[in-house]
Amino acid sequence: MKTRVVVNGEMYERDVEPRMLMSDFIRHELGLTGTNVGCEHGVCGSCTVVLDGEPVRSCTMLAVQADGRRITTVEGLSNDGEMHGLQRAFTACHGLQCGFCTPGFLMTLLPVYNEGKRLESEEIREVISGNLCRCTGYQQIVESVQMALDEAADLAESGEGPDRPSDDADVS
Amino acid sequence: MGSVKPPPFDYVRAANLDDVWDALDADEDAKVIAGGQSLIPLLSLRFASPSLLVDLGALGELTGVQLTDSVLRIGALTRHCEVERNAAIRAAAPLLAEAATWVAHPQIRNRGTLGGSVAHGDSAAEFPAALLALDATMVARSRAGERRVAATDFFLSYFTTALEPGEILAAVELPVARSSSTWGFAEFARRRGDYAIGGAAVQAERDADGSCRSVRAGLLAAGPAPCLAPGLADAFAGRVVDRQLIAGVVDEALARLAPGENVHGSAGYRKDVIGEMLRRALASAFELGEVA
Structure with a gap:
């Protein structure tokens, strides 16, 4: 079945089985292996991607259901080899150890980051409640998010706006 | 958990309701899919193997929230995140909006739909319990037209509802909350957002003197199907509700429930959790302060 999706600003068309x-x-079709698959039934959040501006679990969605829609994966975060603000903050605050869950966390957080809002620690924990990390105990992740959101809010207040992944190809 | 990949199936994205009826008529093993947040994991675990999936996602007829003086109608495709944030739902059915915040995690609430959760009929889910408490009406639709089923007649057994072959859930209708309405919600899970070990959704009406005019409590994970707590209405009617009354009524309701043991614990443990959640939801509804 023909499926056309814009991923990280680039249009892809593939003929796939409905069950994919x-x-x-x-x-496997696009070779974008930054999206990690953990539990594969909607529990761990590792495979989170951004679908039309909202975080969703890519293992709990059929490829054919994304026909005509836009997706951002972790590969879409960096800009010309420059790490995204979320990635810089996770690095600075030791928000990862093995890194398996990290793409899922980053993509869950991207829409919040783009809003340019500051969040309290409890609110951050609610945002990331659907993502499991078995290394960090979450404290450094919360600190990473705090740092990234504070930076994004500073930029928004100064009128510059936070980093945004480019996503400008037309789906239709 | 033995997770694999979904078994093969055909897929059709319905462009209109006639496409749905034609597909369901042509294949008795067809299933409808919307957000897929329950169905796709079931496919991946191979607990379900439909021959055909009919995607309802593009059907405008199943979307939208309409508010009249006395009835709130919510289209089946309304996503959990929309139930959580929609101003009309928050004003007219605050219990349902609160219940939405307890459904799974943000990523799932961005895809899952109210109608999907209701039609799935999981007794541990939040929306069925809230809709029972709210005395909702389910609007089933088929080629023959619409049929209305009271929430109390809708949930029959394990993942089994009153929807007939060839029928889909089109919308739910709720009575609009009044100034006399009050509500409470409590749920316990190991991690917030996981399936409930026990929970309760309470909707009540109070008279001007503070006495209880009516009360209903939908329970989470209390039996094979979503169900109401038994005996509440008669015990509370016309009385000013205090902690002592709640304690007695909850004990009587628990004596009539048999949740059975499951992966979360023994039958006794689960009964204790359900009872405690019911006590908390009632105390919250009748503003008796925080329970430790």
Whole structure:
């Protein structure tokens, strides 16, 4: 079945089986292996991608359901080799150890980051409640998010706006 | 958990309701899909193997929130995140909006739909319990037209509802909250957002003197199907509700429930959790302060 999706600003068209999960489409059809697959039934959040501006689990969605829509994966975060503000903050605050869950965390956080809002620690924990990390104990992740959101809010207040992944190809 | 990949199936994205009826008529093993947040994991675990998936996602007829003087109608495709934030729902059915915040995690609430959760009929889910408490009406639709089923007649057994073959859930209708309405919600899970070990959704009406005119409590994970706590209405009617009354009524309701043991614990443990959640939801509804 023909499926056309814009991923990280680039249009892809593939003929896939209806049963193909979006996570497998991203990894196996497009070769974008930054999206990690953990539990594969909607529990761990590792495979989170941004669908039309909202974080969703790519393992809990069929590729054919994404026809005509826009997706951003972790590969879409950096800009000309420059790390995204979220990535810089995770590096600075030791927000990862093995890194398996990190793409899922980053993509869950991207829409919040783009809003340019500051969040309290409890609010951050609610945002990331659907993502499991087995290394950090979450404290450094919360600190990373705090740093990234504070930076994004500073930029928004100074009128510059935070980093945004480019996503300008037309789906239709 | 033995997770694999979904088994093969055909897929059709319905452009209109006739496409749905034609597909369901042509294939008795067809299933409808909307957000897929329950169905796709079931496919991946191979607990379900439909021959055909009919995607309802593009059907405008199943979307939208309409508010009249006495009835709030919510289209089946309304996503959990929309139930959580929609101003009309928050004003007319605050219990349902609160219940939405307890459904899974943000990523799932961005895809899952109210109608999908209701039609799935999981007794541990938040929306069925809230809709029972709210005395909702389910609007089923088929080629023959619409059929209305009271929430109390809708949930029949394990993942089994009153929807007939060839029928889909089109919308739910709720009575609009009044100034006399009050509500409470409590749920316990190991991690917030996981399936409930126990929970309760309470909707009540109070008279001007503070006495209880009516009360209903939908329970989470209390039996094979979503169900109401038994015996509440008669015990509370016309009385000013205090902690002592709640304690007695909850004990009587628990004596009539048999949740059974499951992966979360023994039957006794689960009964204790359900009872405690019911006590908390009632105390919250009748503004008896925080329970430790």
